[in-house]
Amino acid sequence: MAAYNIQAGGQLQGSSIMAIPFIDLGIQRERIGAKIEEAVLKVIKHGAYIMGPEVRSFEANMSAFAGSKHTLSCANGTDAIELILLGLGVGKGDAVFVPAFTFVATAEVVPMTGAEPVFVDIQADTYNIDPVKLEASIEAVLKEGRLKPAAIIAVDLFGQPADYPALSVIAKKYGLYLICDSAQAFGCTIDGKQPLEWCVATATSFYPAKPLGCYGDGGAVATNDDALMERLVSFRVHGGATATDAATMNYTHEAKYLNVRIGMNSRLDTIQAAVLIEKLNIFAEEIALRQNVARRYNELLGGKVISVPHVKEGYVSTWAQYTIEHANRDALQLHLREKGVPSAVYYPIPLHQQPGYSMFTSGTGDLAVSEAKSKTVISLPFSPYLDAATQDEIVAAVLSFEG
Ligand SMILES: Cc1ncc(COP(=O)(O)O)c(C=O)c1O
Known part of the structure; x- marks a missing residue:
């Protein structure tokens, strides 16, 4: 079975190595x-x-x-x-x-x-x-x-x-x-x-x-x-x-x-x-599975990093990404890579600071939160089928970072 990684650049890469995939499409493929x-x-x-x-x-x-x-x-x-x-x-x-x-x-x-x-x-x-x-x-x-x-x-x-x-x-x-x-x-x-x-x-x-x-x-x-x-x-x-x-x-x-x-x-x-x-046909079930994976991440990481995702009362997320924040984000990403855990930064530059978009300045007020978040966010591997052992490995890698 191929393991699929979504790299930070957004490209899918097929590989036969059983590394932790950032987004695992293989288990769903086995299923249907x-x-x-x-x-x-x-x-x-x-x-x-x-x-x-x-x-x-x-x-x-x-x-x-x-x-x-x-x-x-x-x-x-x-x-x-x-x-x-x-x-x-x-x-x-x-x-x-x-x-x-x-x-x-x-x-x-x-x-x-x-x-x-x-x-x-x-x-x-x-x-x-x-x-x-x-x-x-x-x-x-x-x-x-x-x-x-x-x-x-x-x-x-x-x-x-x-x-x-x-x-x-x-x-x-x-x-x-x-x-x-x-x-x-x-x-x-x-x-x-x-x-x-x-x-x-x-x-x-x-x-x-x-x-x-x-x-x-x-x-x-x-x-x-x-x-x-x-x-x-x-x-x-x-x-x-x-x-x-x-x-x-x-x-x-x-x-x-x-x-x-x-x-x-x-x-x-x-x-x-x-x-x-x-x-x-299986999407509603997968949305439910995603809630379990996110809840478990929150339980294991809550209080140990700057922030774990907050979903508002009455809101249901489909968890396209599980995104935490860390003050020393880039070093954490390097550390995770060394531990074999893929991660991604969505997004490293807010759009108003992108060269192709900096000319659009009308009505632009305070964009401080976007600027701050682009320096701290990091998304961890996520899939509805992420098993507890793999999730524990990912969490251990995050928690072993001392930066
Ligand atoms: C927020 C958002 N809008 C639009 C798109 C564009 O979707 P597509 O890649 O299918 O064109 C994406 C895809 O990554 C997205 O994340």
Whole structure:
């Protein structure tokens, strides 16, 4: 069985050495590998590689799981966020508020639409966008007067939902779209409700290391908004005419070749949909297993490092990462490496300090928490199937660090 490590750079590396994997995909493969192989072979044989029947089935299963009216699968999580922005008509002259402490994709899609990202600080205990600082940023952008506040993209970092009840009050007050980047957290809940309860649309990623991952790239948008869904379908495939467009236009050729808007090509491969159907079948159980692994880490490490993850009352995290903090983080990472324990730093540089993003300074207030966290966070190996002996080995390696 191959052991898979996700390196800090985000690349999957296959290896036959039984080192501790950072994210162990092998045990799940042992569990449902035969079903997945059968499903993939079925696609290879039926030949509908693009938008085949598995894509529709998977979208329906996702909607049932998330309680959403619609699911639109697409090529990856980055496109899922961009599709939402395009579908909502966000573009030139608009300000989109994003956390400074997130994966770059959250902000990257914003200038792609012509809009500008405005970086907002995070809360120290959850790593998610700070509603109080968000409101200050919106006010600052309004006062500056150059950009029009249009949308907020909240991120469910490391698997924990952002504070949607508070964020939705602010979104309503200022007339902004609230969008959820749940790339790391599909399946997370607040009081049993998924983020879509408060957002116009949620985006997720099926990158292999994500809680629900496929065997390549993939992503999806969930929404309850019929008109938005119609536009998403169009933007997903080259801006083709929707039923509404077609009804109001005169043409004689196939609707597929009537390109009404500038779209993209962002389809989920049928083979990946077939993989995801099988993985979604066991996903609820895996979310429950993840809680046990996280609880045990918290018990073993709580009080012994600067911080262990804090999940708010009523919130359920899907634990894309188990992230602790240490004052001497880089030395701890080196120590763990010497002990054969892989780790990762998400994220070493907040986005406002990234060379490609430092020009976006509108509305930027105090980003001190993002800056501080980037120096102390370190994520430990995590999987729903992490066994107690391996977990003990990881914890012992952390606790043996004397720096
Ligand atoms: C918070 C966040 N947003 C967006 C993405 C983009 O997802 P993908 O890699 O599928 O494009 C990721 C993936 O790492 C992510 O962690």
